[in-house]
Amino acid sequence: MVKVETDHALAFDSLTVQGVPARKNEYGAIMPPIFLSTTYRFKDIDHQGAYEYIRTQNPTRQKAENLVARLEGAKHAYGFTSGMAALSTIFELLAPGDHVISSSNIYGGTYRYFIDFFQKKQISCQFQTDLNQLSDSDFEPNTKIVFLETPANPTLRVIDIAHVAELAHAHGALLVVDNTFMTSYLQKPLSLGADVVAYSATKFYGGHADLSAGFIVCNNDSLAEKFAFYQNTLGATLSPFDSYTLIRGTKTMALRLDRQQENLKYLRETLDKHPAVARVLYPGWYSSTEAAIQQKQANGLGACLSFEVEPEVDLGVFFDALQMIDLAVSLGGVESLVCQPKTMTHEPYPDEALAKIGVTDRLVRFVVGIENKTDLIWDMTQALDKARQ
Numbered sequence: 001m002v003k004v005e006t007d008h009a010l011a012f013d014s015l016t017v018q019g020v021p022a023r024k025n026e027y028g029a030i031m032p033p034i035f036l037s038t039t040y041r042f043k044d045i046d047h048q049g050a051y052e053y054i055r056t057q058n059p060t061r062q063k064a065e066n067l068v069a070r071l072e073g074a075k076h077a078y079g080f081t082s083g084m085a086a087l088s089t090i091f092e093l094l095a096p097g098d099h100v101i102s103s104s105n106i107y108g109g110t111y112r113y114f115i116d117f118f119q120k121k122q123i124s125c126q127f128q129t130d131l132n133q134l135s136d137s138d139f140e141p142n143t144k145i146v147f148l149e150t151p152a153n154p155t156l157r158v159i160d161i162a163h164v165a166e167l168a169h170a171h172g173a174l175l176v177v178d179n180t181f182m183t184s185y186l187q188k189p190l191s192l193g194a195d196v197v198a199y200s201a202t203k204f205y206g207g208h209a210d211l212s213a214g215f216i217v218c219n220n221d222s223l224a225e226k227f228a229f230y231q232n233t234l235g236a237t238l239s240p241f242d243s244y245t246l247i248r249g250t251k252t253m254a255l256r257l258d259r260q261q262e263n264l265k266y267l268r269e270t271l272d273k274h275p276a277v278a279r280v281l282y283p284g285w286y287s288s289t290e291a292a293i294q295q296k297q298a299n300g301l302g303a304c305l306s307f308e309v310e311p312e313v314d315l316g317v318f319f320d321a322l323q324m325i326d327l328a329v330s331l332g333g334v335e336s337l338v339c340q341p342k343t344m345t346h347e348p349y350p351d352e353a354l355a356k357i358g359v360t361d362r363l364v365r366f367v368v369g370i371e372n373k374t375d376l377i378w379d380m381t382q383a384l385d386k387a388r389q
């Protein structure tokens with residue numbers, strides 16, 4: 001609960017709607033204006049106004065950043081053109097010779113960044129299959145960042161954020177969490193001890209598969225100062241129009257996620273029972289320990305599950321047979337999507353690394369939208385039936 005100029009602290013779902021208050025804008029417009037001006041008048045040669053130049057700061061972007069910070073219950077948020085722009089900006093904190101510990105199950109694009117760019121920058125990276133087993137001996141004197149996504153994509157394995165934060169801090173390292181799959185509605189990593197949270201806001205914040213955006217969120221003032229400097233210097237700042245789209249999309253984030261989580265429950269039951277499906281992966285599937293961690297640190301399971309089909313199932317036939325659900329990468333829009341992570345989102349991984357985290361070519365990722373559950377169950381069932389014949 002975050003207090004935003006009301007006599008009582010607004011709940012999260014109210015805040016998604018009212019987090020950019022109309023009463024703060026000059027015309028009382030319910031939707032905030034988009035400030036397109038790239039440059040702003042100085043008061044005089046010695047005094048600039050609140051804004052100077054679009055890359056440095058912009059009133060619409062500032063509203064979007066304030067909104068994302070409020071939803072997280074955080075002090076600072078910075079908006080970028082994509083999730084990768086936000087993530088790569090965070091890793092500007094590192095210098096040659098530094099060491100990073102990362103969960104081995106992360107978004108394929110982040111993995112590609114670690115492999116290619118860390119090598120160029122002489123930063124070493126140690127991938128860990130299960131960060132719940134992280135211990136003192138995994139740290140080097142030069143370990144500066146521990147990085148994780150939980151639940152992991154696409155295996156939906158769960159990592160104990162508080163446990164990893166405690167160890168990272170004991171060794172003078174920062175914990176960075178990519179919270180794209182949960183959003184601040186379902187999980188707040190800063191409150192669990194993380195130092196920095198990253199988002200691909202292209203997903204649930206935008207919510208309609210029509211926006212590319214990313215955010216860095218943190219509480220620490222000196223980290224925030226660095227991120228503001230990197231943001232302005234590197235220049236991948238969120239545009240005014242995209243900032244507006246973000247504000248509009250975020251208004252329904254809680255509502256959408258409520259419906260998506262409800263839909264996912266029914267789809268999970270359907271898939272669990274279908275003879276074409278060998279197993280269904282969702283946060284907590286792996287062990288009762290991970291289920292308990294998810295329950296402790298998050299307010300739900302999110303809108304994504306994966307399933308592995310039986311060996312006799314032809315996935316090409318399955319994808320072709322779907323009549324409503326589309327075959328596409330990404331997630332967090334209102335439309336339900338399926339993809340094959342091995343070839344579509346995790347292709348930067350070598351086969352051995354994928355095998356280690358349990359991603360096979362029989363694994364399908366399903367991200368649920370807000371369609372009627374009856375139609376989703378029908379489409380999934382009829383396509384699986386055909387793929388089994």
Ligand SMILES: Cc1ncc(COP(=O)(O)O)c(C=O)c1O
Nearest residue numbers: 082083084107178180200202213
């Ligand atoms: C977990 C996660 N983090 C980061 C990204 C990168 O975000 P973007 O595509 O907005 O650059 C993605 C993209 O799919 C993702 O799934």
